[in-house]
Amino acid sequence: MDSISIRGGSRLSGDIEISGAKNSALKLMAACLLTDGPLELSRMPRLADTRFLGHLLARLGVTVEERAGAKLFMHANTLGEPFAPYDLVRKMRASFNVLGPLIARVGHAKVSLPGGCAIGARPVDLHLQALEALGAEIELSEGYVNAKAPAGGLTGARIVFPMVSVGATEHAMLAAVLAKGETVLENCAREPEIADLAGCLNAMGAKVSGAGTATITIEGVSKLHGADWAVVPDRIETGTYAMAAAAVPGGDVLLKDAIFDHNGALWALLRKAGVEIQAEEGGVRVKRPGGLTAVDMQTAPFPGFPTDLQAQFMALMSLADGASVIRETIFENRFMHAPELSRLGARIDVRGNEAVVRGPCALKGAPVMATDLRASVSLVIAGLAAEGETMVSRIYHLDRGFERLEDKLSACGAQIRRVAETAEN
Ligand SMILES: CC(=O)N[C@H]1[C@@H](OP(=O)(O)OP(=O)(O)OC[C@H]2O[C@@H](n3ccc(=O)[nH]c3=O)[C@H](O)[C@@H]2O)O[C@H](CO)[C@@H](O)[C@@H]1O
Numbered sequence: 443m444d445s446i447s448i449r450g451g452s453r454l455s456g457d458i459e460i461s462g463a464k465n466s467a468l469k470l471m472a473a474c475l476l477t478d479g480p481l482e483l484s485r486m487p488r489l490a491d492t493r494f495l496g497h498l499l500a501r502l503g504v505t506v507e508e509r510a511g512a513k514l515f516m517h518a519n520t521l522g523e524p525f526a527p528y529d530l531v532r533k534m535r536a537s538f539n540v541l542g543p544l545i546a547r548v549g550h551a552k553v554s555l556p557g558g559c560a561i562g563a564r565p566v567d568l569h570l571q572a573l574e575a576l577g578a579e580i581e582l583s584e585g586y587v588n589a590k591a592p593a594g595g596l597t598g599a600r601i602v603f604p605m606v607s608v609g610a611t612e613h614a615m616l617a618a619v620l621a622k623g624e625t626v627l628e629n630c631a632r633e634p635e636i637a638d639l640a641g642c643l644n645a646m647g648a649k650v651s652g653a654g655t656a657t658i659t660i661e662g663v664s665k666l667h668g669a670d671w672a673v674v675p676d677r678i679e680t681g682t683y684a685m686a687a688a689a690v691p692g693g694d695v696l697l698k699d700a701i702f703d704h705n706g707a708l709w710a711l712l713r714k715a716g717v718e719i720q721a722e723e724g725g726v727r728v729k730r731p732g733g734l735t736a737v738d739m740q741t742a743p744f745p746g747f748p749t750d751l752q753a754q755f756m757a758l759m760s761l762a763d764g765a766s767v768i769r770e771t772i773f774e775n776r777f778m779h780a781p782e783l784s785r786l787g788a789r790i791d792v793r794g795n796e797a798v799v800r801g802p803c804a805l806k807g808a809p810v811m812a813t814d815l816r817a818s819v820s821l822v823i824a825g826l827a828a829e830g831e832t833m834v835s836r837i838y839h840l841d842r843g844f845e846r847l848e849d850k851l852s853a854c855g856a857q858i859r860r861v862a863e864t865a866e867n
Pocket residue numbers: 465466468535536562563564565566567568569570605606607608609610631749750772773774
């Protein structure tokens with residue numbers, strides 16, 4: 443297993459190009475199952491997760507080809523057995539979203555219950571309830587979901603989600619586009635990835651309206667066709683590099699292609715903390731002119747502060763003057779980075795879903811372990827500010843969601859490198 447070595451203290455200066463969003467790309471990839479026409483995605487991030495889902499799609503009979511210029515071509519003109527085995531689904535949550543498209547197009551499917559980051563219980567009851575509301579018969583057996591559409595196919599329905607779920611909203615959309623009649627989804631997630639999925643589905647001939655609001659209406663169509671679609675820039679990668687730029691005084695980075703409006707909650711808090719944020723032609727500029735002041739934060743569904751940036755924010759607050767109270771409201775076990783940050787010298791007390799960070803802490807490099815995707819990058823941010831060397835192990839978590847992280851950061855002056863595992867280490 444590779445590690446990442448960081449020598450802290452260098453301020454970041456330069457441009458970082460933001461890749462396509464992992465969390466959007468994965469659902470867009472699942473959409474290729476809905477049509478016998480080709481789907482070509484551009485601004486595709488090359489990540490462990492997208493490769494894994496590519497393997498699963500290939501197993502389902504899809505032709506999957508990476509093409510030059512960050513493109514991914516997928517063609518599901520014929521599909522094989524609609525079976526998604528445990529080994530290909532356990533590593534990430536988004537692969538579960540092949541279930542809806544498979545029942546919508548093929549009429550039945552067997553898909554393993556999903557894996558993903560170990561940040562809480564993460565049930566899929568809302569996904570299954572939505573598919574059942576569309577008429578699917580669902581049976582759980584030995585870790586698998588066996589699902590079947592009724593003889594005439596899925597039928598539109600009114601579905602009111604009892605809580606906001608990104609994955610369940612997307613899953614319902616992916617199934618309802620081919621259902622007969624109208625589907626109305628209420629209390630939907632409003633994340634930019636949802637609007638991206640709706641845009642792509644509409645480019646494929648679907649009739650989805652209201653994505654990005656709490657109510658989404660879908661007029662089912664009998665067939666979809668191929669399309670070309672550009673993945674939305676990654677707001678989590680954007681926020682992560684913004685906080686990396688703010689970790690060392692003097693940081694000045696242009697986040698190229700970042701969409702300013704997708705990170706409103708983060709920008710408001712960073713400005714309060716003393717970071718300068720400016721929307722510019724072609725991206726967002728982040729500057730850290732002086733010291734940082736502690737601010738409190740609470741995660742919430744979009745447009746609130748994203749849970750996927752909570753770990754990075756905690757790392758930054760360890761460098762800020764004063765106490766910051768961080769409350770995690772989405773996942774019940776998403777503070778595993780706290781003890782690792784403490785190894786670098788951060789003072790963090792965790793009580794239930796609340797963490798109190800008391801800064802500023804003089805961080806010192808140490809060996810630390812990545813426990814999940816966003817936790818691992820919070821250790822990188824802390825390492826950029828720490829004195830001496832920080833060695834982050836288990837970075838396969840990082841490779842799930844950050845494309846060429848070392849290259850992007852070192853091009854801006856960070857002293858960061860990947861250390862390949864050898865017989866000696
Ligand atoms: C691949 C992907 O896009 N992952 C993102 C997605 O995850 P994911 O789609 O899994 O997250 P959800 O929005 O569904 O989860 C929100 C909350 O709802 C709960 N819940 C969810 C579904 C369900 O059937 N039952 C249920 O109880 C979850 O346990 C959690 O407490 O949104 C999360 C919240 O923005 C992000 O952290 C993840 O990075």
